[in-house]
Amino acid sequence: MPSDELSKYLETTAKSRAIWEEACRYLPDGDSRNSIFWKPYPIFTESAQGAVVTDADGVERLDFINTMTTMILGHGPEPVLDAVRQQIDCGLAYNSPNRHQVDLARILCERVPSFQQVRFTNSGTEATLNTIRAARAFTGRHKFAKVEGGYHGTHDAVMVSLRIPAGAGGDYDNPQPVASSAGLAPGTLEQAVIIPYNDVDTARSILEAHRDELAAVIVEPVMGSVGMLPAEPEYLQMLRDFTNASGALLIFDEVISFRVAPGGSQEYFGVTPDLTSLGKIIGGGFPVGAFGGRSDVMSLYSPLTGPVVAHAGTFNANPVTMAAGAATMQELTPNVYRRLAELTEMLRQGVRTICAELEQPVTVTGAGSLFGIHFTDRPLRNYRDIAAADKTLAEQMFIGMLNEGFLLAPNLVGAMSMALGEVEVDAFVRAFRRALLRQR
Numbered sequence: 344m345p346s347d348e349l350s351k352y353l354e355t356t357a358k359s360r361a362i363w364e365e366a367c368r369y370l371p372d373g374d375s376r377n378s379i380f381w382k383p384y385p386i387f388t389e390s391a392q393g394a395v396v397t398d399a400d401g402v403e404r405l406d407f408i409n410t411m412t413t414m415i416l417g418h419g420p421e422p423v424l425d426a427v428r429q430q431i432d433c434g435l436a437y438n439s440p441n442r443h444q445v446d447l448a449r450i451l452c453e454r455v456p457s458f459q460q461v462r463f464t465n466s467g468t469e470a471t472l473n474t475i476r477a478a479r480a481f482t483g484r485h486k487f488a489k490v491e492g493g494y495h496g497t498h499d500a501v502m503v504s505l506r507i508p509a510g511a512g513g514d515y516d517n518p519q520p521v522a523s524s525a526g527l528a529p530g531t532l533e534q535a536v537i538i539p540y541n542d543v544d545t546a547r548s549i550l551e552a553h554r555d556e557l558a559a560v561i562v563e564p565v566m567g568s569v570g571m572l573p574a575e576p577e578y579l580q581m582l583r584d585f586t587n588a589s590g591a592l593l594i595f596d597e598v599i600s601f602r603v604a605p606g607g608s609q610e611y612f613g614v615t616p617d618l619t620s621l622g623k624i625i626g627g628g629f630p631v632g633a634f635g636g637r638s639d640v641m642s643l644y645s646p647l648t649g650p651v652v653a654h655a656g657t658f659n660a661n662p663v664t665m666a667a668g669a670a671t672m673q674e675l676t677p678n679v680y681r682r683l684a685e686l687t688e689m690l691r692q693g694v695r696t697i698c699a700e701l702e703q704p705v706t707v708t709g710a711g712s713l714f715g716i717h718f719t720d721r722p723l724r725n726y727r728d729i730a731a732a733d734k735t736l737a738e739q740m741f742i743g744m745l746n747e748g749f750l751l752a753p754n755l756v757g758a759m760s761m762a763l764g765e766v767e768v769d770a771f772v773r774a775f776r777r778a779l780l781r782q783r
């Protein structure tokens with residue numbers, strides 16, 4: 344990294360550094376959330392309003408990641424704050440269900456093609472855990488297939504083949520499960536069948552080899568963790584055809600990709616899974632997750648006739664989250680999705696134009712309001728393509744854009760919000776040019 348870039352970061356983030364040093368006394372490396380930690384230390388946020396996030400040093404930055412894709416309306420949208428305030432005046436958490444969960448459930452079931460019924464959790468992790476558990480209970484099988492590099496939260500089953508150390512992971516056409524964390528229960532790897540993304544023939548032949556053992560195939564229709572890589576529609580269709588024929592359930596993890604259309608990626612790509620997990624935007628900024636789908640599968644959770652699959656949680660469907668989520672979803676009209684997609688395409692094109700002018704190879708990926716910037720012109724279809732690309736420039740540009748006053752994820756992915764507009768996108772693209780020139 345150019346030393347000036349790092350020096351500027353260090354100079355402008357002294358208070359964040361002091362808080363982080365204090366945090367290190369109580370939290371391992373001052374952190375509770377590995378996915379948003381970066382070196383040398385992250386900035387600490389004081390406040391966020393609209394498109395602007397202010398850090399502990401009083402530096403304001405425009406938010407182009409929006410809490411890892413969550414804050415789709417921007418920070419502090421009035422209709423959501425109103426709904427939250429009204430609910431807070433009526434109590435924070437109850438020992439009974441509340442009507443807001445019915446509102447949010449109805450909105451989701453009306454919009455998401457696969458949702459006949461839904462249940463709420465407090466995280467996307469719990470949502471994917473339940474889709475896999477439900478599929479096992481429904482099919483009586485144990486194994487499940489996941490895409491190499493796919494992220495589905497942090498429970499044991501899915502902490503497999505997320506990041507693969509060089510030399511591990513097997514051949515491309517015969518990928519082997521690799522533990523992505525120490526401490527997984529014995530047998531975890533044996534339950535996972537790993538398939539490459541966007542390769543219909545290779546993935547199908549791996550799936551066929553496990554045809555009668557698979558309870559489920561889980562896939563992100565837009566892979567967030569590798570940098571907003573959309574699925575090719577024929578790949579999703581192949582998974583649908585395979586699962587229909589084999590009796591496995593098809594699970595879409597739409598914790599991120601639900602952003603791309605009112606009915607999520609399943610509407611966008613026209614492929615309907617059996618089960619879907621959601622999170623992030625549907626809680627309006629509060630901790631949330633949801634899983635839902637076919638009512639014959641969801642009925643495994645029925646308390647009157649079972650439940651066959653147990654599912655409790657003190658804060659499941661808590662009233663404040665449900666009120667915020669329902670208010671957020673009501674704001675998300677088809678016009679909002681169109682506007683977000685237009686702005687994001689403007690950003691993608693702007694970055695491509697700048698990179699062409701500066702002769703910097705780039706591929707800008709994404710769908711709807713999601714984007715990822717990759718400094719390579721080689722085709723990007725799956726985890727291994729992304730892993731092979733050099734990350735040094737991306738790391739430099741992340742700090743460079745922070746110095747310019749713009750927030751992204753450390754791997755240069757971003758997500759548009761309704762608090763941003765053409766002026767901010769234009770400012771982003773101009774800042775990107777300046778930051779790129781400084782890395783030369």
Ligand SMILES: Cc1ncc(COP(=O)(O)O)c(C=O)c1O
Nearest residue numbers: 466467468494495496598599622
């Ligand atoms: C695709 C996907 N699935 C699941 C999760 C886990 O959600 P949570 O962080 O709410 O547990 C995430 C989180 O980023 C995600 O991106």
